[in-house]
Amino acid sequence: MAMRELRPEAKESVPKPKGMKDVPRYIKEITKAFFTRLFYIFALVWETRKSLMFLMLFISVFTGLMPVAGSLIGAEILNRLARVYSGEDIAFAVVAVLIIWQFVYLIVNSGVQRLYSMITSITGELVANHVKMKIMEKAKSVDVMSYDDPDFYSSLENANREAGMRPMQIMSQTNTVISIVISMISFIAVIFAASRVAPLIIIIAAVPTAVINFIYRKKNVDYIMRRSKARRQMEYYSTTITDKDLVKEVRMFSLGDVLIKKYSETFKGYFSGLRKLKIQEFLWMLGAALVTNVVYCLFYIYLARGVYNGVFQVGDFSLYSGAVNTLGIQVGNFIVTTASIYEGTLFIDNLMRFLGEKQTVVPTIPEPAHVSRHVGHTLEARNVSFSYPGSDRLVLKNISVTIKPGETVSIVGLNGAGKTTFIKLLTRLYDPTDGVILLDGRDIREYDVAELYDMYGIIFQDFGKYAVSVRENIAFGDLKKQVSDEDIRKAAENSGAAAYIDTLEKGYDTPLMKYFEESGTELSIGQWQKLAIARAFYADSDVLILDEPTASLDPMAEQDIFNRFNELRRDKTSIFISHRLSSATTADTILVMENGEIVERGSHKELMRLGGKYHELFSTQAARYIDSQDGEE
Numbered sequence: 001m002a003m004r005e006l007r008p009e010a011k012e013s014v015p016k017p018k019g020m021k022d023v024p025r026y027i028k029e030i031t032k033a034f035f036t037r038l039f040y041i042f043a044l045v046w047e048t049r050k051s052l053m054f055l056m057l058f059i060s061v062f063t064g065l066m067p068v069a070g071s072l073i074g075a076e077i078l079n080r081l082a083r084v085y086s087g088e089d090i091a092f093a094v095v096a097v098l099i100i101w102q103f104v105y106l107i108v109n110s111g112v113q114r115l116y117s118m119i120t121s122i123t124g125e126l127v128a129n130h131v132k133m134k135i136m137e138k139a140k141s142v143d144v145m146s147y148d149d150p151d152f153y154s155s156l157e158n159a160n161r162e163a164g165m166r167p168m169q170i171m172s173q174t175n176t177v178i179s180i181v182i183s184m185i186s187f188i189a190v191i192f193a194a195s196r197v198a199p200l201i202i203i204i205a206a207v208p209t210a211v212i213n214f215i216y217r218k219k220n221v222d223y224i225m226r227r228s229k230a231r232r233q234m235e236y237y238s239t240t241i242t243d244k245d246l247v248k249e250v251r252m253f254s255l256g257d258v259l260i261k262k263y264s265e266t267f268k269g270y271f272s273g274l275r276k277l278k279i280q281e282f283l284w285m286l287g288a289a290l291v292t293n294v295v296y297c298l299f300y301i302y303l304a305r306g307v308y309n310g311v312f313q314v315g316d317f318s319l320y321s322g323a324v325n326t327l328g329i330q331v332g333n334f335i336v337t338t339a340s341i342y343e344g345t346l347f348i349d350n351l352m353r354f355l356g357e358k359q360t361v362v363p364t365i366p367e368p369a370h371v372s373r374h375v376g377h378t379l380e381a382r383n384v385s386f387s388y389p390g391s392d393r394l395v396l397k398n399i400s401v402t403i404k405p406g407e408t409v410s411i412v413g414l415n416g417a418g419k420t421t422f423i424k425l426l427t428r429l430y431d432p433t434d435g436v437i438l439l440d441g442r443d444i445r446e447y448d449v450a451e452l453y454d455m456y457g458i459i460f461q462d463f464g465k466y467a468v469s470v471r472e473n474i475a476f477g478d479l480k481k482q483v484s485d486e487d488i489r490k491a492a493e494n495s496g497a498a499a500y501i502d503t504l505e506k507g508y509d510t511p512l513m514k515y516f517e518e519s520g521t522e523l524s525i526g527q528w529q530k531l532a533i534a535r536a537f538y539a540d541s542d543v544l545i546l547d548e549p550t551a552s553l554d555p556m557a558e559q560d561i562f563n564r565f566n567e568l569r570r571d572k573t574s575i576f577i578s579h580r581l582s583s584a585t586t587a588d589t590i591l592v593m594e595n596g597e598i599v600e601r602g603s604h605k606e607l608m609r610l611g612g613k614y615h616e617l618f619s620t621q622a623a624r625y626i627d628s629q630d631g632e633e
Contacts (some may be wrong), residue, residue: 044167045123045127047130057175064181072190074102127168135159158228180337202296208287209292214339223273230269364443371447379403385432397597406572412584413594426575467515542573544565592613600612
């Protein structure tokens, strides 16, 4: 079954009935939604390993028949022994054979149970891996802007949390239901021989329990979904206090008690509602259990009366009473398991919603345009405005600018001016809310997205720190390129990272961070930044974009890096953002941004003569350096 066919809408909602006439429609829609989710899960298991799914189904049918076989053998043993006791001439060998069959049944039943447990465990690992792979495949292609949507991010977190257990749990429970139904039908046939109405009465007596179970499974899921924010808060507080990157600050500022208090207060509010639901469910279930046990008691009296009057044999009493007891247990198991499946399918909505997320950053024409490589490129923004999902506030307002081939552009401005957001639009990580961005005179949305990304060599201010070797960290700059030790070393030398890499015990093979290896090396933020810059040197890019590439370096190291960049960006279009305005002096054009708008543009000399915002920022920063130098003297 193709997963595409099972893709749900962004949010599924079944309106509650307003009156009795709406109940049939409500039940129909709920049932439809339930089976849609259930078939979705079957499709996941089917995609993972068809043979294991068939084997699990076969064992489920076999397991459903086993209890009846055991009951019939046990009843026959009792009947034979009772007849011997009453004086009939029964050969002991017959009884012995029945007892042997009883133990054969027990051995086979035990073996089948262990086999099913093993298959379920193996299948569970495979399904969890399959779902995780689907989540990762989806995560690598879904729009970057989606991560700014709290609802989407919540679906992603929940999908990740449920991926390891929920699909296989539901599949296993469904197989259990198949076994239970077969077993119930078999025991109903047995009980029917003693009383034609008893099976119906027993099933009717179980209805209140079923209704209560389903109602409270739905209430439980609704509550958990409704309190998703509280659960995320608890997760945030608990992980913040154990985060190795924050432990120094948490300890120095004595934040531990504050975070624990916030966690406890959030848990208290979350738990109070959950506890109330559990108590209500317990009380209702207690009343339903009382009704069910009264029905069982009356049937036991009916059977005992039959044995007393000679209608039934002693073994028949054991068979029928055991059948009633087992049927009652199986009905209860059926109710609990189906309710649990229903609850699980509600949770699986997170996975369905995430995997059903539609990508919008795709070529807008059927045959995408191809990006010309290793040539100069012109980038142009025309009346570009942008606001984040769910917000009406414009982060960028009517931006118009042209960046010519081989030109070096510096974007400056205070924090929150919109500099990084503008870079994300130029690289098509986001699409503008209004306006258009052109690459070489063509709408950037018409190009093949992968080719477009390959054209850029970029370092973001929140650059990645990857728990792999030094060599791999640098090679991540261009995965299409054949890894060459010479190119890796050259990139490291150009970024200034080679100096400290050569001091590491394993050099370029040194594992970084201690996530997986005890021998992993922890780098300083400045060393990480040089490694990130090495990735940019390693990349075979046409347009170089640097977003605060030297924020963690000292002024001397920064100047050295920019001198090296002058070589790297020769004949390339380059754009860089830096708060240290001394680095902007070498740019061909400086764009000054404020509150999402370009308020000034020109060369360093032109803007200094203008005496506007750039002059103010540059003079203030220069004065700080001069004052600092005077203070040292």
